[in-house]
Amino acid sequence: MVGGLFGRLQRRLKGGGLLSRRGRSTHPGQQLQRDSKTRPCGRSHRTSARLATYDPSVPPVDPFAPCELGPVQLSNRILKAATFEGMSPKNVVSPQLIDFHRRMAAGGVAMTTVSYIAVSRDGMGAPAEIYVHEEAADGLGAIVTAVHGEGAAIAAQLGHAGAVGELPHKRAVGPSKGRTITGARVAAISTGGIDEVVAQFAAGARMLRDAGFDAVELHFGHHYLVSSFLSPRWNKRRDEYGGTVANRARLAVRILREVGDAVAGQMAVTAKLNMVDGVHGGLGIAESIEFARIFEHVGVLDAIELTAGGSRANQMYMFRGDAPRKEFEEVLPSSQRLAFRALAPVLFRRYPFEEAYFLPMARRFRQQLSLPVILLGGINTLASINQAMAEGFGFVAMGRALLREPDLIARMRDGSADQGTCTHCNKCMVSIYSGTRCVLDHPEPLTF
Numbered sequence: 001m002v003g004g005l006f007g008r009l010q011r012r013l014k015g016g017g018l019l020s021r022r023g024r025s026t027h028p029g030q031q032l033q034r035d036s037k038t039r040p041c042g043r044s045h046r047t048s049a050r051l052a053t054y055d056p057s058v059p060p061v062d063p064f065a066p067c068e069l070g071p072v073q074l075s076n077r078i079l080k081a082a083t084f085e086g087m088s089p090k091n092v093v094s095p096q097l098i099d100f101h102r103r104m105a106a107g108g109v110a111m112t113t114v115s116y117i118a119v120s121r122d123g124m125g126a127p128a129e130i131y132v133h134e135e136a137a138d139g140l141g142a143i144v145t146a147v148h149g150e151g152a153a154i155a156a157q158l159g160h161a162g163a164v165g166e167l168p169h170k171r172a173v174g175p176s177k178g179r180t181i182t183g184a185r186v187a188a189i190s191t192g193g194i195d196e197v198v199a200q201f202a203a204g205a206r207m208l209r210d211a212g213f214d215a216v217e218l219h220f221g222h223h224y225l226v227s228s229f230l231s232p233r234w235n236k237r238r239d240e241y242g243g244t245v246a247n248r249a250r251l252a253v254r255i256l257r258e259v260g261d262a263v264a265g266q267m268a269v270t271a272k273l274n275m276v277d278g279v280h281g282g283l284g285i286a287e288s289i290e291f292a293r294i295f296e297h298v299g300v301l302d303a304i305e306l307t308a309g310g311s312r313a314n315q316m317y318m319f320r321g322d323a324p325r326k327e328f329e330e331v332l333p334s335s336q337r338l339a340f341r342a343l344a345p346v347l348f349r350r351y352p353f354e355e356a357y358f359l360p361m362a363r364r365f366r367q368q369l370s371l372p373v374i375l376l377g378g379i380n381t382l383a384s385i386n387q388a389m390a391e392g393f394g395f396v397a398m399g400r401a402l403l404r405e406p407d408l409i410a411r412m413r414d415g416s417a418d419q420g421t422c423t424h425c426n427k428c429m430v431s432i433y434s435g436t437r438c439v440l441d442h443p444e445p446l447t448f
C-alpha cells in the first residue's frame, strides 16, 4: 500500500531471522456448516440464486447468520479487509503471518484476507511481501489450515502494484509512461507485458486454489496496475487498452476471464475496485459504475468490494482519520526527511474520519448492480453493519477496527460490544515496515 518514497525503506528495514517453513498441509477442504439458515448473499453466476436487489419491504438479513459467497459457505457476513501485514521478509508465509490470521479467524470474522500477494516480483508494492512463486506454496497451505482450524474461511488479495512501491529489484510499469510522485520513471507496459500479467494472475489464482484458499480478491483499486488502466489520469494509451471505457476495462476483463477459467468454480472470486481515484483527472464515480457493470457482466465475480484513493497519489483518501506524517518522517533516513516534509501535504492529505465514510458512494453502486456488494471504509459499529444489511449490501469488510480488536466480531455477536475502539490515528500504516499491528496496543516492532 504505502508506496513511493517509502518503498526505499526496504534498504533500512531488513527482514530479520530465518523463517521456519511449515510442511505443506494436505488441503483441509474444510466445509463450513451449511444449514437451513444459510442464505445466498446475492446473485452468483454459478448458483444464479436470488438477486441481491434491495427490496425495502423485505426485513434486513442478520449479519451473523450463515450465508454463501459464490461457492463458499460463510459463517456470517463480516470479512476482514486486506491490511498489508509486512510479515514476509523472505517473500513467503511466516509464522507471524499465520498467527495474525489465526487471531482474526478466532475473533469471529467469516473470512480473513491475506494481503497482499503480488503476481510477480515486479508486481510487489512494498518490502516483506509474498509474491507468487513455487517456494510460497507450502506456507500458503499452512495458513489455510490454521484459519480453517478456527472455523473461518480465508481469501488472499492478488495484484500487481504497477507504479506503486519503489523497490530496488522492481521495474515500475503503468499503462503509459510517467513518473511516480517521487520522480522515478514509470515505463509503459507492452502488450506482451500485459499478456504476461494476465497469465500471472491466473497462475496466482491456481496457486491459491491448490493451497486450499476459499476466495481470491483481485486488486483493481488503489492506483495499482489494473486500477491505473481504468484511470483516465494514468491511462493515455492509444491502443485497444486505452481511450474508451471498454478499452480501459480490457485488462481487468481479461484477468477476470483467465482467473475464472483457472479456478473453475472451486473458489470464490471477488474484486476490490476504486469508486473514485481521489486525484485530479482520475477515475470518477460514473465511469467506475460502468466498469463495475462490465465486470459483473463477465460473470466471474461473486462479489465486489468498493474502495477509493490509492497509494500512487492520495492514500489518505482511502483511510480517513489522522495523517501520520510525523510517524512516517521518523522512520525515514535523515537524508530523505527534508524531501518528505515538502511532499507530505500531497502524500498525506487530511480527510476527517466519519463512520462508514464510503456508504454514500457505495450505495450508488449497490443500486446499479445485482452482484453482492461489500461495504468497506470506516465501519466501526454494529449499527453500521446493520445499516449495510438493511440497505442490501451483501457483506461488510473491516480493516482497522479488527487490527485493533481481532475479537470484535465475536463480542458484537454475543452482545458484549457494539462498537470498536480504533481511534483512526492511522499509526498502523507506518507499522507495515515492522509487522503490521495496532501500535497503540503493541508499540514494539515484531521480530522475524
Ligand SMILES: Cc1cc2nc3c(=O)[nH]c(=O)nc-3n(C[C@H](O)[C@H](O)[C@H](O)COP(=O)(O)O)c2cc1C
Pocket (backbone or CB within 6 Å): 001, 081, 082, 083, 084, 085, 115, 116, 157, 219, 222, 272, 307, 318, 319, 376, 377, 378, 379, 397, 398, 399, 400, 401, 428, 429, 432, 436
Ligand atoms: C495498515 C494497513 C494496510 C493496508 N493494506 C492494504 C492492502 O494491502 N491492500 C488493500 O487493498 N487495502 C489495504 N488497506 C486498506 C484497507 O483494506 C481498507 O480499505 C481501509 O483501511 C479502510 O477500511 P477500514 O476503515 O475498515 O480500516 C490497508 C489498511 C491499513 C490500515
Ligand code: SF4
Pocket (backbone or CB within 6 Å): 400, 401, 403, 404, 421, 422, 423, 424, 425, 426, 427, 428, 429, 437, 438, 439, 440, 441
Ligand atoms: S494504530 Fe490502532 S487505533 Fe490507530 S488506526 Fe491503527 S488500528 Fe486504529
